[in-house]
Amino acid sequence: MPRPVPQEPPRTSSRTSSRRTSPRTSSRRTSSRTARTTPASPVRIPPRTLHTGIVNGALGVTAMGAVQAEPSARLDVLFATGAHLTGLLAGYGVLVMLFLMARVPAVEHGVGADRLARTHALGGRYVLSLCAAHAVLALCGYAAHADTDLLRAAVDLLGYPGLAAATAGTVLLAAVGATSARAVRRRVRHETWRAVHLLTYVGAALAFAHQLAGPDIAGGVLSLGLWSLLHATVAVLLVWYRVVVPVRQALRHSLRVLGVHDEGPGVVSVVVQGIGVDALRAEPGQFFRWRFLRRGLWYTALPFSLSAPVRDDTLRITVKAAGDHTRRIRRLRPGTRVLATGPFGALTAHRRTRRKVLLLAGGVGITPIRALFETLPGGPGDLTLLYRAAGAGQLVLKEELEAIARRRQAGLHYLLGRSDEPFDRLAPQALRNLVPDLADHDVYLCGPPGMAAAATAALVRAGVPEERIHAECFTF
Numbered sequence: 001m002p003r004p005v006p007q008e009p010p011r012t013s014s015r016t017s018s019r020r021t022s023p024r025t026s027s028r029r030t031s032s033r034t035a036r037t038t039p040a041s042p043v044r045i046p047p048r049t050l051h052t053g054i055v056n057g058a059l060g061v062t063a064m065g066a067v068q069a070e071p072s073a074r075l076d077v078l079f080a081t082g083a084h085l086t087g088l089l090a091g092y093g094v095l096v097m098l099f100l101m102a103r104v105p106a107v108e109h110g111v112g113a114d115r116l117a118r119t120h121a122l123g124g125r126y127v128l129s130l131c132a133a134h135a136v137l138a139l140c141g142y143a144a145h146a147d148t149d150l151l152r153a154a155v156d157l158l159g160y161p162g163l164a165a166a167t168a169g170t171v172l173l174a175a176v177g178a179t180s181a182r183a184v185r186r187r188v189r190h191e192t193w194r195a196v197h198l199l200t201y202v203g204a205a206l207a208f209a210h211q212l213a214g215p216d217i218a219g220g221v222l223s224l225g226l227w228s229l230l231h232a233t234v235a236v237l238l239v240w241y242r243v244v245v246p247v248r249q250a251l252r253h254s255l256r257v258l259g260v261h262d263e264g265p266g267v268v269s270v271v272v273q274g275i276g277v278d279a280l281r282a283e284p285g286q287f288f289r290w291r292f293l294r295r296g297l298w299y300t301a302l303p304f305s306l307s308a309p310v311r312d313d314t315l316r317i318t319v320k321a322a323g324d325h326t327r328r329i330r331r332l333r334p335g336t337r338v339l340a341t342g343p344f345g346a347l348t349a350h351r352r353t354r355r356k357v358l359l360l361a362g363g364v365g366i367t368p369i370r371a372l373f374e375t376l377p378g379g380p381g382d383l384t385l386l387y388r389a390a391g392a393g394q395l396v397l398k399e400e401l402e403a404i405a406r407r408r409q410a411g412l413h414y415l416l417g418r419s420d421e422p423f424d425r426l427a428p429q430a431l432r433n434l435v436p437d438l439a440d441h442d443v444y445l446c447g448p449p450g451m452a453a454a455a456t457a458a459l460v461r462a463g464v465p466e467e468r469i470h471a472e473c474f475t476f
């Protein structure tokens, strides 16, 4: 007789093999029980709402600029009007960029960090284009008004209060944009890119100073008040969620490495334990940014998904050695202090719309998918996991996956073979052969960007609507 399948996520029935009971760990467990409260459902802002909010804000800013515009057919006035409008929109765009990266939980959990990063990258291009348009239009407007050449106009303009600051701010934002261009980003270290990115705050502050010196904002009490309020709100959100919350979490949960286990070639699982970890309300499918306080790792926070649900005050990640930092993770010792900020990510059960779910993982993308495979509610036959890897030797967490599949009577198929082989294991017909009623499924997908893009295209061609494909890529 098959065993009954849990309809709700199983909670604390199984344990990681790393558990070692000590007075220290048992007291931590007790404190977690007392810290456990009934979690309210987290607020999530869906992508469409965020998008509508941003567009409406841009329309509001345009209306604010239009109200102040002087109707005229004179060339210098037309240039000036264009300069004011693009300047206002660029200022608003900088605020939106900062807001998207403020790590506000409602936005992170509703939209997803990878999608936010993509929106931020695209928005950054618009902001830089608006800054360039603003500078060129202002220059042309001044030259037309003063009846002078562009060089003379540029020298004159730099003498105006706030304009040297604005130019410096624009140069900083352009430098940030240049290091983010794909071709450059691939060549620079992540830490270098991040350090340059911090200049955005200086650029934004200089741009704000420039806006306060100009007539559009400073000219009216209402516009000045609104603009200042918007900036203050974003600044508070940034300080709160990027500084205060991480520090509070570090002090409250006091995380330490409990054990490190081999999972396969170049892959290890790290179990981290702390106090009151349940209060973090991390959901299967989410990730944290991890900072391991040991030599060679403390200065960078690396994103890793939870590869198992949170239980008994422990968090587990499974890490593939991809570069210098991930190679050092293998050498972590039990007791090493850990700072983890999060949880982040929207690849969670809340996105599900159908009873049947296909989980599709590529390579180390199995980590969040493994946690979802164990916990997504479902009866026999409701869940199917397809795990794409180059070969059997590359499969990780295999025994756990097979045990979950047996216990939950879920489908589990390994799609093995190199990606350059002629037979495409992710072709629409190949997917339909494995999951005949594929179009009736929600799909949770996680893998490298190339595989995720190919799988999404194949799923759409196989009849799965795009809004039912919930994907996360391991790149920002």
Ligand SMILES: Cc1cc2nc3c(=O)[nH]c(=O)nc-3n(C[C@H](O)[C@H](O)[C@H](O)COP(=O)(O)OP(=O)(O)OC[C@H]3O[C@@H](n4cnc5c(N)ncnc54)[C@H](O)[C@@H]3O)c2cc1C
Residues within 6 Å of the ligand: 113, 190, 287, 300, 301, 302, 303, 304, 305, 306, 317, 318, 319, 320, 321, 322, 323, 324, 325, 326, 327, 364, 367, 368, 473, 474, 475, 476
């Ligand atoms: C949301 C998310 C979840 C992830 N979950 C897992 C997981 O569960 N298991 C796993 O093995 N890998 C996961 N990754 C990938 C993992 O974070 C990278 O492989 C790791 O950061 C590489 O670090 P490195 O310095 O060793 O390699 P490097 O060779 O320095 O970098 C390899 C790649 O990782 C990027 N990277 C490096 N440092 C960071 C950083 N601090 N933040 C963001 N990207 C960075 C680099 O830009 C480069 O593209 C995840 C990535 C993301 C974005």
